[in-house]
Amino acid sequence: MAATQFHHDESLLDLIDRVGDLKFLPRTGWLLAGVTGAESVADHSCGVALIALFLAETINADWTAQGIDEPLRVDQVMALALIHDLAESLLTDLPRRSSSLLGESVKHSVETQAMHEILDHLPNGAYYHNLWQSYNTASTPEARLIKDVDKLEMAAQALRYAQRGHRNLQEFWQGRHWHYPISQSLFEQLLRRHLPDAL
Amino acid sequence: MAATQFHHDESLLDLIDRVGDLKFLPRTGWLLAGVTGAESVADHSCGVALIALFLAETINADWTAQGIDEPLRVDQVMALALIHDLAESLLTDLPRRSSSLLGESVKHSVETQAMHEILDHLPNGAYYHNLWQSYNTASTPEARLIKDVDKLEMAAQALRYAQRGHRNLQEFWQGRHWHYPISQSLFEQLLRRHLPDAL
């Protein structure tokens, strides 16, 4: 077996372990709000990917109306969704107050290290690392879509927990800003469908 | 709002509800084996998508060695992974014995209905419906990859539960057949890493 092949295989096995971590780790924000049976990071990533896929298709059906210069690259949309929280498999999901104690730059630095550790020996790893960096800087239309869907998916989950009775989750859907008009429109329809009292 | 747009939006909201279902539904095979805190269908789909993405990249780095005529279309790989169990959001995850009482053709028929219900009003819905049918018939190299990863990911999860102590999960990794040589090789390395006694 060639050395490169060996590294790829080891890295794929490591990736499979990271997938296990994403399933075992609950989203910390829900825990601190007292949610039981909180969704995993993997649950959230799956949700973001599915929603982003069909939201991208919706945008592409009439992309000029959403203020972009060319159709979204759907493969990048899906890949970004799948890896946007992958660093959490090593770092766990740090809640907002933990991040603010760490500071944005320290947080970004450890996440970058984590992503190097996960991706560097994977085939095309550098490409996906750069893609992930584009997410952090919201520097492409695809990255901005995932920023929107990350918040939209979290709001949808918060509304599901609100249906269970939770009264302390407003922070998870209030005061959101959106890159795409359709994200805002979907969000408002979502609120109307699941929490009409909130409007 | 045009009628089509309205249908798209309603269908996107419905899709967000389906995502919630995938998170709330545990994989039934684990339940029947007595697993507590069993992964959700969404957990599994996320795992399949992440592993399939990088396994496809690995194959594409040297695709002739894996017996295919052209590189895998990575966008199809990801999309297939994300939707391969989407019908379960309406039907729940029917365990093997339940499926065998139903019969393959009845099962396929209700899954097809469910996928129509989920996808028909989504943009490009017909494209994704056909993609999903290709998965059922394993008729493309991408579909065959997802068939492999579906089993590989399940085996990896079974090995995680075996690390917890479960002694009755052999059926989840034994007797697997693989479309790609690299799937088989990864599977064997996985067993060696996590359950060396099993070899």
Add this chain to the structure above:
Amino acid sequence: MAATQFHHDESLLDLIDRVGDLKFLPRTGWLLAGVTGAESVADHSCGVALIALFLAETINADWTAQGIDEPLRVDQVMALALIHDLAESLLTDLPRRSSSLLGESVKHSVETQAMHEILDHLPNGAYYHNLWQSYNTASTPEARLIKDVDKLEMAAQALRYAQRGHRNLQEFWQGRHWHYPISQSLFEQLLRRHLPDAL
């Protein structure tokens, strides 16, 4: 050991396995409504049996007032309660939308197969199979009582979850029709006790 005895023993051991399945399987309707720690099918069956036992005794204390021609056979009431969801040990609990995709006749057919598989080699299996069929057709006063208690017990559980805060469970107690006047009366008193705002 005679062949019949052997079959009985194997079938009793299989039945003990089915009991394990009923304990491990959550009621799917609750899962889809986002309930955590959802009751098992066995929990529900126990509840139906206990309530049906004492409701039957109540009816029998003044059976003419409930519009029946002779007292209820309490042994049938209990047996029906215990086996009414036994097919779910093989098939899992199919939620309403799953059943409606399958269609009533397909669903009944697979349940019948499942019940044959479970009961056929048990002593008096045919008797209990017929008893279970009487439940499906609501063809006896005892079967009609279990139909009522199945709904009453589900409503009581929905009200417990509503006490936890769930706001989306109305479908589990609304629009019920009752075979016995006392079922309706009990249901209304139950609502009054646990959810006075609903009235």
Add this chain to the structure above:
Amino acid sequence: MAATQFHHDESLLDLIDRVGDLKFLPRTGWLLAGVTGAESVADHSCGVALIALFLAETINADWTAQGIDEPLRVDQVMALALIHDLAESLLTDLPRRSSSLLGESVKHSVETQAMHEILDHLPNGAYYHNLWQSYNTASTPEARLIKDVDKLEMAAQALRYAQRGHRNLQEFWQGRHWHYPISQSLFEQLLRRHLPDAL
């Protein structure tokens, strides 16, 4: 509404609350052994009732071989199974070490009070109270059968948890004594099926 009817209705509503308690209360022995997702008291009662029903039918198919003078009364078997742990809905499931600190007679006395509170206003309550007392004294063939099935069902559940990996549950199946030869035989076959190493 006559006063008796009123008491019956209130008592039936209270009974429905007791059913809720039986579902919410885990079996304490499992908790102390570190079992997660431990079965409820209702789970266990359902299991005892189902197994006892078909074990009674098996015995009745050849009752002289089991050393009894007449066939078992199957209605009593089911009723006993359903109420044998009903006092726990008020008292919770006291583990063995708790019971031995209390002493047998104190424990029996509070259970008796609890059963009076639950049953006294139910129709035929006195009959079921006496039936339950026959269980405590193992004074009838039906009561002795439930004594056997109570242990058999617990052993079966312990074996399910042992399949999950638990190594500290031997006390839940070792050193059992049986009233009926068929109970012992079933127990041995159960061990052989699920824990062949234990023999």
Add this chain to the structure above:
Amino acid sequence: MAATQFHHDESLLDLIDRVGDLKFLPRTGWLLAGVTGAESVADHSCGVALIALFLAETINADWTAQGIDEPLRVDQVMALALIHDLAESLLTDLPRRSSSLLGESVKHSVETQAMHEILDHLPNGAYYHNLWQSYNTASTPEARLIKDVDKLEMAAQALRYAQRGHRNLQEFWQGRHWHYPISQSLFEQLLRRHLPDAL
């Protein structure tokens, strides 16, 4: 090894087992109210100890204002908090209705036995046994503080569950009486912070 040392070691190992019990045992009152993922007895004890520590420091900063003759002994406050529910490691957490069926004197007697079993061979065991008896009789300022914090901590937890949506927990915070003015003041501020509608 001297015999005394041996007893100490065995008792310390037993104590470590008791700690495990306190972690595995949920607080029963929450279970009966339908709470999922209910806190453990150890969770509660930790909460009581932390709150009592800083409440004692607050009182000691101006102890004459709280009507005591000398500052609270903070070491006793912490020790009392840690052992006040230690008997539950052997007896489990008996809910109020169970205690009232047992009667206060029987309950106190079995708890005393349990505490003897746990503490007698530990170093200074008699001192801690007496300390625990002072808690039962509320005979010292430190004991009365723990009485207050036991209720305050339970109310705080009930309010957390009320934030989850629970509507049936008023009994856990209503009608409390307090030994210290500051306990009452804190309790009222707690209600105002977490459940303003309740005031």
Add this chain to the structure above:
Amino acid sequence: MAATQFHHDESLLDLIDRVGDLKFLPRTGWLLAGVTGAESVADHSCGVALIALFLAETINADWTAQGIDEPLRVDQVMALALIHDLAESLLTDLPRRSSSLLGESVKHSVETQAMHEILDHLPNGAYYHNLWQSYNTASTPEARLIKDVDKLEMAAQALRYAQRGHRNLQEFWQGRHWHYPISQSLFEQLLRRHLPDAL
């Protein structure tokens, strides 16, 4: 109300919120090992405090034999145990690999900030902050005892999970170094009692 009193009260209410966080947050190391129903940080803190209390008493009964110059201050032992992980209420429990990506000094710095935020307005807050710093530097006999008990308690919990079947927890008890001879002795006896195969 004087300004200082107001700050104390607000800080006590905040502390009560921090207690809630410690209960809701699972220990992350267990999650990543696949443990379900993992203990909370509060569970662990309670265990450390109870064990440390009686281990300190044991040491004090013959303190010269443990190489210290004067008896342990038991009040400091308990207070240290209760606050040693208190920063996690704001930061969550960072697993080892997360800490090593952050680096020791960054981690210590954010924990120090968190402890300032929690303690600064509490009465005697500076004293407890200094006490907590002594834990980080292991600069007192009491701090070193808590270092030992922190590891001992974790090992005990790992052994409980190993009793459940977990096969991948050796890292939680292997290669430990102890400040006190009695800690090592207790640890060895603990292994002998609960995992004799490991020796």
